[in-house]
Amino acid sequence: MALIVQKYGGTSVADIVRIKAVAERVAASAREGNQIIIVVSAMAGETNKLEKFAHDITENPPEREMDLLLSSGERITSSLTAMAIQELGFNSKSFTGRQVGIRTDSSHTKAMIESIDASRLEDAMKEGVIPVVAGFQGINEFSDVTTLGRGGSDTTAVAIAAALKADVCEIYTDVEGVYTTDPRIVPTARKLDKISYDEMLELASLGAKVLHSRSVEFARKFDVPILVRSSFNDAPGTLVTKEDKDMEEVVISGVAADKNQSRVTILGVPDKPGIAAKVFNALSDSNIAIDMIVQNVSSETQSTDISFTVSKSDSKKASVVSNNVSGELEAKGVTMDEDVAKVSVVGAGMQSHVGVAAKMFEVLSNEGINIMMISTSEIKISCVINVSRAEDAVKTLHKAFELE
Numbered sequence: 001m002a003l004i005v006q007k008y009g010g011t012s013v014a015d016i017v018r019i020k021a022v023a024e025r026v027a028a029s030a031r032e033g034n035q036i037i038i039v040v041s042a043m044a045g046e047t048n049k050l051e052k053f054a055h056d057i058t059e060n061p062p063e064r065e066m067d068l069l070l071s072s073g074e075r076i077t078s079s080l081t082a083m084a085i086q087e088l089g090f091n092s093k094s095f096t097g098r099q100v101g102i103r104t105d106s107s108h109t110k111a112m113i114e115s116i117d118a119s120r121l122e123d124a125m126k127e128g129v130i131p132v133v134a135g136f137q138g139i140n141e142f143s144d145v146t147t148l149g150r151g152g153s154d155t156t157a158v159a160i161a162a163a164l165k166a167d168v169c170e171i172y173t174d175v176e177g178v179y180t181t182d183p184r185i186v187p188t189a190r191k192l193d194k195i196s197y198d199e200m201l202e203l204a205s206l207g208a209k210v211l212h213s214r215s216v217e218f219a220r221k222f223d224v225p226i227l228v229r230s231s232f233n234d235a236p237g238t239l240v241t242k243e244d245k246d247m248e249e250v251v252i253s254g255v256a257a258d259k260n261q262s263r264v265t266i267l268g269v270p271d272k273p274g275i276a277a278k279v280f281n282a283l284s285d286s287n288i289a290i291d292m293i294v295q296n297v298s299s300e301t302q303s304t305d306i307s308f309t310v311s312k313s314d315s316k317k318a319s320v321v322s323n324n325v326s327g328e329l330e331a332k333g334v335t336m337d338e339d340v341a342k343v344s345v346v347g348a349g350m351q352s353h354v355g356v357a358a359k360m361f362e363v364l365s366n367e368g369i370n371i372m373m374i375s376t377s378e379i380k381i382s383c384v385i386n387v388s389r390a391e392d393a394v395k396t397l398h399k400a401f402e403l404e
């Protein structure tokens, strides 16, 4: 008998027909003798709809209120799914994040899970109950509801799998697994049988939204195997697991694009010690996560431009904070470019192969795509480009690195 956490994403619970189909899948797994915990997302489009309601009231919705609002989407599907499972003759109960003791920090709208009290789920399972947990949410130290960031139900599922030492965490979605790139952009993308935690973490944080990047971090830390598969058929899916020899031999395993980026530049900052710390402390005090950073000192003017990228949802806040800091530092001003995207190539084999970066830059240049920023790690190379060329870049890189 295996303990399996199954997470169903928005399209998998998009309507009552789909919720009943999920219940059938859960029932089949329970009949095989498995112990199952279900985690559900909100119905497809529901979170966007709730966000829009808030933006129709105010330009800057307070983040505490946003969290309570958005958490309701997952509550709806958890209770409906529990009812559908009961209809098939099984004992099932729905739970909110709070009810299963998911404690997070207080960064509203992108909270991090700090702990999970496994006892409530363990007690339920001892009574033969199939728990259905509302994904994407927890509570902070003040008992206020928090959410884990868009796509965060994956993280709820993996964190529960880690806390209960489940054998596997199955992520059911609307594609058959993890592909060499988004199969909706490149129809010839290839499904991977398996991928290492490190590569998946890079792909996820670089825009491959098939998994929430925090979920992969949890899986890697607590050694939880993740199986990504479709809730619409029985295809075998992709296993996300520890790196092995076969994986190291593949130079590039995937290409990702993130269009949810903005680039901020603080112009003409004096070149003195402590300036970068001042800028980035101010941004972090406002709960803004920074991605790429580029600083270029001009030896002639003794001043520097500091450019960085933030997610689009933070760009207004980042602009206000940067303008304040710019004033304090007597810099020359701030520019904001919201029409940018980050394209990246990822592969564990990059560590032992040379020339990958050169090839990426050449491929983009042959396509007439201008590179604004570059960042690298051992297993990835990312370039910031104009958003209007993001899909061309993905297609041409996917082809050039022979991923079809």
Ligand code: ADP
Binding pocket: 008, 009, 010, 011, 012, 041, 151, 172, 173, 174, 175, 177, 178, 179, 180, 181, 182, 183, 184, 203, 207, 208, 209, 210, 211, 254
């Ligand atoms: P869910 O609602 O089930 O959580 P998401 O929409 O969050 O599903 O994630 C699945 C989507 O991720 C797919 O429909 C696909 O368009 C997109 N995607 C992006 N990159 C990849 C990739 N490399 N492999 C598979 N899917 C990807």
Ligand code: ASP
Binding pocket: 009, 010, 041, 042, 047, 048, 073, 135, 136, 149, 150, 151, 152, 153, 154
């Ligand atoms: N419903 C949330 C979202 O749309 C969380 C999730 O689906 O994982 O982002």
Ligand code: MG
Binding pocket: 009, 151, 154, 209, 210, 211, 212
């Ligand atoms: Mg998702």
